[in-house]
Amino acid sequence: MPESLRDYTSLHIGGPAKKLLHAKSEEELVAAVRTTDEANEPLLIIGGGSNILVGDSGFDGTVVRVETKGISATVDACSGGMITVAAGEGWDDFVAWSLTQGFVGLETLSGIPGTIGASPIQNIGAYGHEVAEFIARVRTWDRKTNSYRTFSNSECEFEYRSSIFKKERDRYVIIDVTFQIEKGELGLPIKYEELAHALKVEIDQRALVDQVRSAVLSLRALKGMLLDSKDHDTWSAGSFFVNPIVSAEIAAMLPEDAPRWPQSSGKVKTSAAWLMERSGIRKGHCHEGAGVSSKHVLALVNNGNAKASDVIELARASRAAVREKFGITLEPEVQFVGLTLD
Ligand SMILES: Cc1cc2nc3c(=O)[nH]c(=O)nc-3n(C[C@H](O)[C@H](O)[C@H](O)COP(=O)(O)OP(=O)(O)OC[C@H]3O[C@@H](n4cnc5c(N)ncnc54)[C@H](O)[C@@H]3O)c2cc1C
Numbered sequence: 001m002p003e004s005l006r007d008y009t010s011l012h013i014g015g016p017a018k019k020l021l022h023a024k025s026e027e028e029l030v031a032a033v034r035t036t037d038e039a040n041e042p043l044l045i046i047g048g049g050s051n052i053l054v055g056d057s058g059f060d061g062t063v064v065r066v067e068t069k070g071i072s073a074t075v076d077a078c079s080g081g082m083i084t085v086a087a088g089e090g091w092d093d094f095v096a097w098s099l100t101q102g103f104v105g106l107e108t109l110s111g112i113p114g115t116i117g118a119s120p121i122q123n124i125g126a127y128g129h130e131v132a133e134f135i136a137r138v139r140t141w142d143r144k145t146n147s148y149r150t151f152s153n154s155e156c157e158f159e160y161r162s163s164i165f166k167k168e169r170d171r172y173v174i175i176d177v178t179f180q181i182e183k184g185e186l187g188l189p190i191k192y193e194e195l196a197h198a199l200k201v202e203i204d205q206r207a208l209v210d211q212v213r214s215a216v217l218s219l220r221a222l223k224g225m226l227l228d229s230k231d232h233d234t235w236s237a238g239s240f241f242v243n244p245i246v247s248a249e250i251a252a253m254l255p256e257d258a259p260r261w262p263q264s265s266g267k268v269k270t271s272a273a274w275l276m277e278r279s280g281i282r283k284g285h286c287h288e289g290a291g292v293s294s295k296h297v298l299a300l301v302n303n304g305n306a307k308a309s310d311v312i313e314l315a316r317a318s319r320a321a322v323r324e325k326f327g328i329t330l331e332p333e334v335q336f337v338g339l340t341l342d
Helices: 026-038 091-100 193-199 209-222 248-253 272-278 308-326
Strands: 017-023 043-046 052-054 059-066 071-076 080-086 135-142 147-152 172-183 290-292 300-302 335-337
Touching (some): 017 026, 026 043, 026 059, 026 135, 026 172, 052 308, 193 209, 290 308, 300 308
Parallel strands (some): 017 059, 043 059, 052 335
Antiparallel strands (some): 071 080, 290 300
16 A cells, blocks of 8 residues: 655645655665666655655655664864764754754754755755754765765855755765764854844844754744644745845845845845735635645645645745736745646
């Protein structure tokens, strides 16, 4: 009996997988990938399923769920730690572990769902920091050359919500990630206004890491950005669209109160959520079984019995509304399996 992928995604959507393998060790993971590739079968690697929208017809090939475990740390009293973590470890479990071990740095990235292996792919980020700041190297299995390849931080080509692993999608299987993080009690300087306000500190001031983690988790819960199986507002894939980075000319044409974050390239990042709200998209709006989260306009959710096609139709309508109002085409953050938005 084929297993339904809905049970393996945070949107709780997705048809059956022809074959589903659970890779619990590096050997099992690489063997599953090699065997599937040698048989010329379609292959889908998944971790926590929190950044994918799988089509209603499922996946006609082999799905390998990365469930490898293990953390090894080399700690130096002066420089901190080099910590290598297996791809299948939970991201937030690792963040919590790092803080209890006296490391600082990852606190603003608390509560992001998913696995270690997926974290470099879209360079996960929140509340003013990105995982790229802490990654020393990423060890992968290269499906094109059938060999291991380790990437240094600069070779990962990290950008806002992107990396070489996203640009060359499906080529590299991430085996483990090595983080370089420091020891301490105070977290990194707070860069995000809303978090600074919650912590009652000024921008660029620091706070105790435990306080930062608690504040981040509380803010995320208010926005439905912490997984909770009982709350349909969290049956999402997080932000559905990335914040657009536009030319300075286009940014200048936006209304005065539009958020603008200048980039080193000379371009300007603006807020996808702001654009959607100003285009008439409302929190809580429903389309068939899908909807816009009642807590965060950027999260498209499954209200209980949504089909992938419901989510896609809602995403298309949201995108069209923003394009019509502002001439900006929102790009998805979510990875599609067996579907397209265009
Ligand atoms: C409620 C909610 C809140 C979120 N908040 C944030 C946020 O604040 N910031 C943020 O950046 N993201 C956020 N996300 C998105 C998501 O948590 C991240 O993208 C996360 O890294 C996905 O991890 P995953 O293991 O679930 O990946 P999956 O969804 O399983 O996979 C995502 C992609 O990575 C590939 N992949 C997964 N593992 C591997 C591997 N080992 N090797 C090669 N390819 C692999 C898959 O094929 C797929 O293309 C949120 C999601 C949800 C549901």
